[in-house]
Amino acid sequence: MTTSRPRIRPYLDHDIHDRLVLAAKYPKTTVSDIVNDALRFWLSDEREEKRFSAVVRRLDRMSRLGELHSQKLAVQNEALALFVRYFLTVIPQVSEEKRTAAKAQGAVRFDGYLKALREVLSEGSSGLLVSLQDILVEESDFFTADELDRLHKPSPIDEPTHELKTEGDHDGS
Numbered sequence: 001m002t003t004s005r006p007r008i009r010p011y012l013d014h015d016i017h018d019r020l021v022l023a024a025k026y027p028k029t030t031v032s033d034i035v036n037d038a039l040r041f042w043l044s045d046e047r048e049e050k051r052f053s054a055v056v057r058r059l060d061r062m063s064r065l066g067e068l069h070s071q072k073l074a075v076q077n078e079a080l081a082l083f084v085r086y087f088l089t090v091i092p093q094v095s096e097e098k099r100t101a102a103k104a105q106g107a108v109r110f111d112g113y114l115k116a117l118r119e120v121l122s123e124g125s126s127g128l129l130v131s132l133q134d135i136l137v138e139e140s141d142f143f144t145a146d147e148l149d150r151l152h153k154p155s156p157i158d159e160p161t162h163e164l165k166t167e168g169d170h171d172g173s
Contacts, residue, residue: 005032 094102
């Protein structure tokens with residue numbers, strides 16, 4: 001039998017060969033058809049998509065987390081800058097004779113700060129960031145274009161309703 005298709009002669013493991021021969025015993029099925037189908041799948045874009053889809057999903061998740069971390073870092077930096085600016089504006093310079101007492105008082109306050117920081121971190125919450133997350137908005141917090149269009153449309157006119165007077169309502173009579 002002559003054919004215009006190229007011929008290959010691969011080496012197979014014995015168990016793969018046995019399964020191939022068994023599969024080729026079905027009616028209207030040949031070894032060449034099975035090998036062609038297997039190679040077509042192996043070389044297809046669909047196989048590549050399946051192979052890399054998990055990696056792409058993980059990269060997307062990592063990108064979203066990276067953006068979230070960047071946002072939190074920006075908030076922390078701004079909060080620190082605002083605190084330093086406030087501190088430098090409000091706190092007066094300490095004279096030389098009061099400097100020793102001020103250092104001792106500063107050490108006590110710093111120890112109190114570290115204790116409070118340990119408590120906040122041990123609770124697992126991020127303190128300032130938890131409060132700031134309530135303030136920060138995300139894209140899903142805004143109205144969609146359809147919702148904005150509906151806000152500008154007048155509501156359907158209802159038939160006039162007759163208001164009932166309550167005991168507190170008097171028209172002066």
